Amino acid sequence: MQHQRINWSIGIVLLLATRLFSQSIEDKLTPRMQAYEFDIENTYSEYQKLYYERKSSEAELHALEQIISVYVDQILKIYETLVLSGTTSLYEARDIAARSLIFRALTHIEKAPLNPHHYELACYDYYDALELYRNKNEIPVIYKPLPRELWIGNRRYDRLIDLMNEKGKELFSFGRVEFYFFNFKVTSDMNANDLIFMRFKSAANTFKYTFNLAENKIKQAFKDALKEQENTSFYLALPEGSYFIRYKSDLDPLNVQLATIYVRANQEQKYIVEPISDWIILYEEPLYKRPDFKKLKQNLALFAGSNSASITFDFMKLTKGDKAQHDALMKIMNGIVKKSMEEIELNLMFDLNDSWFRNKFIEITSSIIIKYATSSQYYNNWSTWHLAWEIAKEITATVSPGRQVSTEMIQLVHSILNKF
Amino acid sequence: MKNTTRFVLMFSLIFLFVTNVSLRAQENGEEGLAPRIRSDCWKSETEITLLDTLRNAMLRDIEDKYKNHDFIQTFGCAYEETDIEKNSIKAVYRAIIQSIMNRKVTLRDDVLNLLFAKPPRPDNLTRDYVIYVNLPVDADIIAARYEIKILDLESLPTIESPMSVWTRIVTRFAYKEHYNKAHAPILVQSEFVNVMEVAQKVLRSAEGRDFGEIREVLRLKSIPVSHPSRISELIFGDAISLFDPLNPAKAYSGIFLGKGIYVCDTEQAGVVVCKFGEERLFGLLIDANSFQRTTTTFSALNYEAPESILECLLLKFTSRKPDELPPQVNSN
Numbered sequence: 001m002q003h004q005r006i007n008w009s010i011g012i013v014l015l016l017a018t019r020l021f022s023q024s025i026e027d028k029l030t031p032r033m034q035a036y037e038f039d040i041e042n043t044y045s046e047y048q049k050l051y052y053e054r055k056s057s058e059a060e061l062h063a064l065e066q067i068i069s070v071y072v073d074q075i076l077k078i079y080e081t082l083v084l085s086g087t088t089s090l091y092e093a094r095d096i097a098a099r100s101l102i103f104r105a106l107t108h109i110e111k112a113p114l115n116p117h118h119y120e121l122a123c124y125d126y127y128d129a130l131e132l133y134r135n136k137n138e139i140p141v142i143y144k145p146l147p148r149e150l151w152i153g154n155r156r157y158d159r160l161i162d163l164m165n166e167k168g169k170e171l172f173s174f175g176r177v178e179f180y181f182f183n184f185k186v187t188s189d190m191n192a193n194d195l196i197f198m199r200f201k202s203a204a205n206t207f208k209y210t211f212n213l214a215e216n217k218i219k220q221a222f223k224d225a226l227k228e229q230e231n232t233s234f235y236l237a238l239p240e241g242s243y244f245i246r247y248k249s250d251l252d253p254l255n256v257q258l259a260t261i262y263v264r265a266n267q268e269q270k271y272i273v274e275p276i277s278d279w280i281i282l283y284e285e286p287l288y289k290r291p292d293f294k295k296l297k298q299n300l301a302l303f304a305g306s307n308s309a310s311i312t313f314d315f316m317k318l319t320k321g322d323k324a325q326h327d328a329l330m331k332i333m334n335g336i337v338k339k340s341m342e343e344i345e346l347n348l349m350f351d352l353n354d355s356w357f358r359n360k361f362i363e364i365t366s367s368i369i370i371k372y373a374t375s376s377q378y379y380n381n382w383s384t385w386h387l388a389w390e391i392a393k394e395i396t397a398t399v400s401p402g403r404q405v406s407t408e409m410i411q412l413v414h415s416i417l418n419k420f
Numbered sequence: 421m422k423n424t425t426r427f428v429l430m431f432s433l434i435f436l437f438v439t440n441v442s443l444r445a446q447e448n449g450e451e452g453l454a455p456r457i458r459s460d461c462w463k464s465e466t467e468i469t470l471l472d473t474l475r476n477a478m479l480r481d482i483e484d485k486y487k488n489h490d491f492i493q494t495f496g497c498a499y500e501e502t503d504i505e506k507n508s509i510k511a512v513y514r515a516i517i518q519s520i521m522n523r524k525v526t527l528r529d530d531v532l533n534l535l536f537a538k539p540p541r542p543d544n545l546t547r548d549y550v551i552y553v554n555l556p557v558d559a560d561i562i563a564a565r566y567e568i569k570i571l572d573l574e575s576l577p578t579i580e581s582p583m584s585v586w587t588r589i590v591t592r593f594a595y596k597e598h599y600n601k602a603h604a605p606i607l608v609q610s611e612f613v614n615v616m617e618v619a620q621k622v623l624r625s626a627e628g629r630d631f632g633e634i635r636e637v638l639r640l641k642s643i644p645v646s647h648p649s650r651i652s653e654l655i656f657g658d659a660i661s662l663f664d665p666l667n668p669a670k671a672y673s674g675i676f677l678g679k680g681i682y683v684c685d686t687e688q689a690g691v692v693v694c695k696f697g698e699e700r701l702f703g704l705l706i707d708a709n710s711f712q713r714t715t716t717t718f719s720a721l722n723y724e725a726p727e728s729i730l731e732c733l734l735l736k737f738t739s740r741k742p743d744e745l746p747p748q749v750n751s752n
Contacts, residue, residue, distance in 0.1 A: 185502070201744035242744045257738045258731065262700055262745050271697070272651075275502075276679050277727040281734075283680025284697030285651055286706035290668055320669055376665035379705055380748055 026087050029078050033096045036071045040103050041150065043068050048152050051110055065107055072100045094132050098141040101129035102160050109168050117210045123174045123237035124213070126164075133385075139410055143389050158404060161389065172266040173206050178235040179218075179282070181225040181273045192222035194248040202241030206265075209239035218245065225273075240265040245282070255279055266382055291373045296420040297332050326370075333366035336416055344412045348400045361399055368394050369416060388414035461627055461732035462579060462620070470499055470578040471616050474586055477572070478609050482590060490599050491569075491590040494518040495610040499581035500724050507585040508545050508573060509535045514612050514721075516568060519591040520553065522605045528552040528563055546570045550594065557601045564602075565594035580726035615723050619656060622675070623729055626683040627736065629691035634675055634683065644712040651680070651696070654711060656725050657718045661710035662686070662699050672704065676711075678725040681734050693737045701742045 047064045079097040082090060108122035133140040142160040150157045157163045164171070197215040214236045221234045240263050244256040258281045261271055270285040317325045341352075341362070350357045372378055372391050381387040392409040462469060474497055482493040496515030498507040513532055520527060529551045548569050555564040572588040593599040608614075618637060625633040635641070638657055648654050660674040662684055674684035680696045688702045699706055713719065 203747075240745075255735075257735055258695075262697060264700070264745060265748065269697075272680060274679060277731040279731070281679055281681075281695060281731075283695040286696055286708045288705050288707070289709040290663060290707045292709055317669075374668065379665045 025085050026082060026089070026093075029082060030093055030096075033075050033078050033093060036075050037096050037100055037147075040068055040071045040075075040100055041148065043071070044103050044107065045150075045152065047107060047110070052153065068104055068107055072104045075100045091138060094136075094138070095141045095144065098129040098132050099146075099160065101125045102142065102164070105129070105171070106163065106167060109170065112170065116208050117212055119170050119174070120210050120213060120237060122168070123171050123176075126168070126171055127176045127235065127237055130382075139407055139414075140383075140385055143385065143405075143410055144407055145404070170209075173209060174237050174239050175263040175265055176235055176268045177238055177261060177263055178233055178268070178270045179221065179273050180231065180233040180270060180285075181221070182231055183274055184225045184231075185275065190222075190226065192219045192226065195219055195222060196246050196248055197243065198246070199239075199241050199243050202239060206239045206241060211236070211238050211243075214238060238263045245280075247279075258282070264380075267380065268382060288379050291378065291420045293329060293332070293420060296336065329370060330363075330366055333370055333416075334362050336419055337362045337365050337369075337412075340412055340415050344408050344415070346408050346412065347406060348403075350399075364398055365395055365413075368398070369413065373417075373420070384414060384417050385410070388417055391417075457735050458732055461729050461736065462624065464579050467577055467579050470497055470580045470584040470586065471613065471620060473497075473576070473578065473584075474610065474613050474616075477586060477588060478613065480588070486569075486590045486592075489592065490596075491592045492519060492522060492605050492607060493588065493590050493609065494522065495586065495588055495613065497584065497586040497610070497612065497616075499578065499584040499726055502583065504575050504583045504585065507581075507583055508575065508587075511585040511587045512545060512570060512573070512589065515587050515589045515610070516551075516591070518608065518610055518612070519568075519589065521611070522608055523553070523591075523593075524603045524606075525553040525555050525564070525566075528554050546573045555593075555598055555602055562598075562601075564598040567592055567594050580728060612721050612723070615717055615721050618717060619723060619725060622657065623677065623725060623733065626675075626677065626691070626693055627733055631673070631683070631685040631691045635673075638675065638715060640673065640675075640714055642714045644714055645716055646713045648711040648713060650708075651711075655713075655719055656723055657713070657715060659710075659712045659714060660684075661707045662704045663707055664703060665705055666703070671707075671710075674706070677730055677733070679727060679730050681730050683733075689740050692740050693733045694741070695734060698741060700745055703746050 043064055047061065047068070050061055050064065075097055079090075079093050082093050087093075102125065105122040105125035108118040108125065112118035112122065129142070130140055142164060145158050146160065150163070152163070152167075155166075157166075195215070195218060197211075197218050199211065217234060217236060221232070225232050242260060242262050244261070245259040246256050258276060258279050261269075261282055261284075263269065268287075270287065271282045272285055273280060273282050275281075346352060348361070352358050352361065368391055372387065377390070378387065381390070388410050389405070391413045392405050395413070396403055396405045396409055458464060474495060478495055481487075482491065486493070494515045496511040496513065496518065498510035498514065501507045501510065509532070512535055516531055517527075531551060534549070534551065535545065548567065551566050551568065552563045553566045554561045568589055568591050570587060570589050573585065574587075575583060575585045578584040593602060621637050622634055625631070625637070638659075640659055644659075648658060654660075654676045656676065656678050658676040660676055660682060662672040662674055664670050670687075672684055672686055674682045676682045677693070681693060682696070683691060683693045684699070685691050686699075686702050686704065694701075696706065717723075
């Protein structure tokens with residue numbers, strides 16, 4: 001018995017020591033990341049001044065780019081260490097890593113008008129930043145307020161999304177295309193070096209953008225897939241347009257239809273790569289679902305505990321502008337918004353404890369969400385977070401004009417969008 | 421003389437030009453396209469279909485020496501794999517399962533592992549096997565010894581696959597007393613061949629752009645038996661729905677054929693065979709919430725459409741599709 005008690009005590013001490021040890025890694029490394037990030041921001045501001053005001057030499061600008069790149073690499077190494085150490089609270093570290101990648105992307109964008117290849121390089125950093133939030137229920141850093149206000153020229157920026165909309169909008173002409181190799185077994189001699197990746201259609205305004213890194217990435221991915229014979233994936237940043245993969249020795253132009261992809265601007269797509277007959281087929285995974293208002297109604301019953309049995313609606317009639325249907329849906333949405341607000345504290349220019357203001361806010365929010373959910377914009381977004389951002393902006397502009405969009409508002413809208 | 425020379429020169433130039441154009445056409449494979457896109461995906465100059473091969477083989481009666489000793493005959497085939505050995509094992513397995521279904525018993529042994537277990541194949545596959553099955557007798561289940569003889573096992577290139585295999589087997593209970601206690605067998609030679617015939621109707625209707633026929637064959641108006649939740653769960657014959665994001669009330673029907681390929685009935689281009697992602701060329705989207713299965717015909721026997729036919733269908737409809745996406749329009 002005493003033996004068991006000693007074992008338990010040792011176990012508890014070890015557990016506490018491990019926790020302390022984990023915490024101390026995070027406590028040690030996060031300030032270092034913060035320091036590097038501060039240096040990146042200063043270096044970026046300095047870069048801006050040199051580039052635009054003093055028009056300094058290329059050597060000086062190149063030196064500053066190198067400094068930013070070194071800091072970014074250091075931050076990413078620290079982030080990887082924290083991830084591998086099993087630290088559970090990575091929120092701040094993730095935000096720092098993402099912001100540093102975006103700053104590097106912005107540096108590339110500055111040079112891009114002289115060399116469009118830099119747009120492509122900027123995209124990879126930008127997408128890597130967004131990728132850090134994949135499958136995490138956190139607002140991506142571009143929608144969050146910056147830790148310090150950023151002055152570039154005579155303009156102040158509070159959020160990276162505003163900076164991207166101002167300086168990085170060319171990146172929105174690219175799309176992120178993930179390729180997923182599935183059941184990839186090739187029985188004939190296939191030399192990945194003989195693959196060619198070509199663009200055959202592109203809008204006139206996107207033709208200037210490059211995709212120089214794509215072909216080598218594809219060749220490497222095929223080599224890895226053939227070697228590993230396991231399901232693997234990789235992604236490309238590609239300008240909007242139509243592309244295909246073909247084999248050098250294959251003179252049949254129609255074969256390319258099997259391996260054609262259609263890239264959409266500022267959206268993520270996933271293509272599955274599978275063998276078919278004597279070649280390969282690339283097909284997109286359908287990710288979009290029409291808003292499921294039946295599920296929303298069920299969620300209201302579960303979530304808000306209210307009896308919506310008397311409410312019936314038809315999505316088809318709703319989209320044709322049927323007033324009775326619209327009123328029924330508004331009733332459901334009001335219930336969802338009201339219940340969701342209990343979990344998130346909003347700070348608006350009026351007092352939400354006042355029932356009149358509260359009900360008005362609920363109605364406005366419901367109406368704007370329904371407007372987006374029944375429009376094509378619902379399907380033309382990078383992610384649900386981006387849609388939540390657009391909706392939150394419109395709600396804030398309506399109920400609290402001139403105020404910043406709060407992260408709580410974005411979270412509220414995102415949680416509602418996840419209910420259908 | 422001058423005029424003659426000029427004439428000869430002009431004629432030579434025209435001759436060279438015309439020859440060059442036709443040579444270029446050959447280089448670009450315009451003549452080479454003919455073998456790639458068959459005018460009928462189910463017909464080829466050099467091969468027949470596995471389905472026709474089976475239909476012919478199934479006309480053969482079981483030999484008297486087996487019939488008189490309580491054997492029944494079943495057939496199996498396979499074309500899905502890129503390996504003759506795997507196709508052979510699959511074909512034999514299907515024939516055995518058909519025999520089991522005909523006898524209304526269930527397997528006791530892991531037959532698939534048994535078939536995989538003993539190399540070398542496929543030659544060595546063609547022999548006799550003994551397995552045990554569960555035979556229901558009154559309220560009990562007894563283990564009954566079951567004999568399998570593989571009489572024919574042939575691999576041949578067909579339109580479905582260059583490594584198609586078909587087989588003919590005969591099976592019986594080893595002991596007469598078990599035979600007497602069992603139900604009288606149904607004499608279905610191959611349910612899988614029946615399923616192939618139904619599938620061929622669907623694929624031919626897709627090729628012929630007859631969506632009405634597809635609706636009828638698959639009974640699309642029936643109540644769904646299940647709702648696959650992602651594309652990895654989709655099988656041949658599953659229904660999908662497409663819609664126009666600018667007018668989401670409008671829905672268009674589609675049928676999944678395999679390997680990311682489906683046939684759909686669109687307003688813009690009529691009936692067209694596409695791969696996932698190409699619906700965007702018509703301004704449509706697939707509703708990932710809409711997948712439905714209205715029949716268990718294909719899932720019950722793990723039917724997959726032949727890849728060569730799917731490839732042929734997809735390539736055939738190339739000219740009916742735009743090359744690029746339409747401009748993105750937001751309706752709000």
